[in-house]
Amino acid sequence: MTPDELSQLSVEERERQQGFEHCLNVCTAASCLSSGAEEVKKGLTTAVKEKGLREKCRIRGAGCMGLCSSGPxxxxDPEDVLYQHVGVDDVPEIVESLDTQPVPRLLCDTTIPFFQRQKKIVLENSGRIDPERIEDYIAVGGYRSLARVLTEMDPDEVVQEIVNSGLRGRGGAGYPTGLKWGTVAKATGAEKYVICNADEGDPGAFMDRAVLESDPHRVLEGMTIAAYAVGATQGYIYVRAEYPLAIKRLRQAIKQAQRLGLQGDRIYETPFRFTVDIRLGAGAFVCGEETALIASIEGGRGLPRPRPPYPANHGLWGCPTLINNVETFANVAAILREGAGWFSSIGTEKSKGTKVFSLAGPLSRYGLIEVPMGISLREIVFDIAGGLPDGKSFKAVQTGGPSGGCIPARHLDTSVDYESLRELGAIMGSGGMIVMDESSNMVDVARFFMEFCMTESCGKCVPCRVGTYQMHTLLDRIYNRQGTKRDLELLSELCEVVRETSLCGLGQTAPNPVNSTLRYFRDEYEERLVSDGVRGPSGDPLAQVEMTP
Incomplete structure (x- = not known):
């Protein structure tokens, strides 16, 4: 396929879609599917056929529309009407109303802040295209950025554009994407690789899953552009096996791209070649760490290794390797299409662009959102998510999953950016955001996340393997009102030791939920303490704790 042929296909597909008077987009992402969306889609298809409307009405399975709390x-389209809580019994009424007025009882108000306060870049196509048809993606401009890159730019120019955009890695720490690309581009090696990290393991996080389910070609295009920029010819998407729908749509997308010559040899009739394969993970949280992920792709046990050397110089099979997460790659095509200046004008001075978050917890509205960097936590929780229902009061918000921290109500006006969250003892993470009300006990919250980290520890290094176990034991003791002031002191000391001496990011950030709850909710710890006492025969409160092997 040539760029001209891509443009022609785009025009033809748009004309085909415009031939329908109505298009009913049914959300077929995992959340809506779990509440009956597939049955609704089948019902609409049958009803349209029986009414003889197949020539004027298109029924399309689409990606995530964001408001998961109101699904299906x-x-x-083009009426710009959104129906919520749609059931199979509502299908006849919806079809009957196509040439009249919308069904009032099903209408979702799209003027609310949940929709109006968002700024969509990564999610711009989600809910608007069929993720299982490459033609839908091409019709909205898909693969045009890749065409421009391969025919008008050299690799250094692409890297510089990403540098100028200010894009930072959306997987957790926020490392500058352009700097990482430039390092891999300059590295020497007979072969180079590009890896998409889709091993999303944070409890309550589903951003990457939703993007892969809703717009898989967007990620493939970003990876292909990255491969051209750094000189790679082979790519891998490492995705956990618990995401069957995402895997299915990724596999379809790869086959479709290969069929149109957008993967493989001589892409756009240029010398550039690139192929993407999928590797499935078994669900180990530690495999989200890049060196453990590489070990897993190589067929070994997913264990991290000391760095340096970094993957940019010594990665997959000892070759220079670029690793970014799903959301990072999903930004690339838009940056190359609109320009670095456009992207860098969004957000804050040091945190550019937008961020996708999954909102969970006792909220009036929850689901998937994309907002400009720099928005406040208060705006997300109380404007976009509508606050807490039933008169409940806000207590804390957990950002960054098990590696993040719990932020109390007094810091709700904090800007959501990498630096501001880090100052509060939290991190941006991949984008999970869990809200807690007054019924949450913060000692129990810390205990939950520590149990997760303890269970997911690969066991390679002693500080993480033993330290997380001991911290969980102390938290359990305190929660059950058996801890002493000395236990609290030991807990703080262990947090510092584990943070400073663990091998990889899992252990280094495991103490974050404990530290943040100790910092902001220390009274809840102290309220559960008993008077000081000696438990073990040696006088050490830890003497009775069984050490893990």
């Missing part, structure tokens, strides 16, 4: 969702 059905969007009607």
């Amino acid at each position: 969702l059905v969007a009607l």
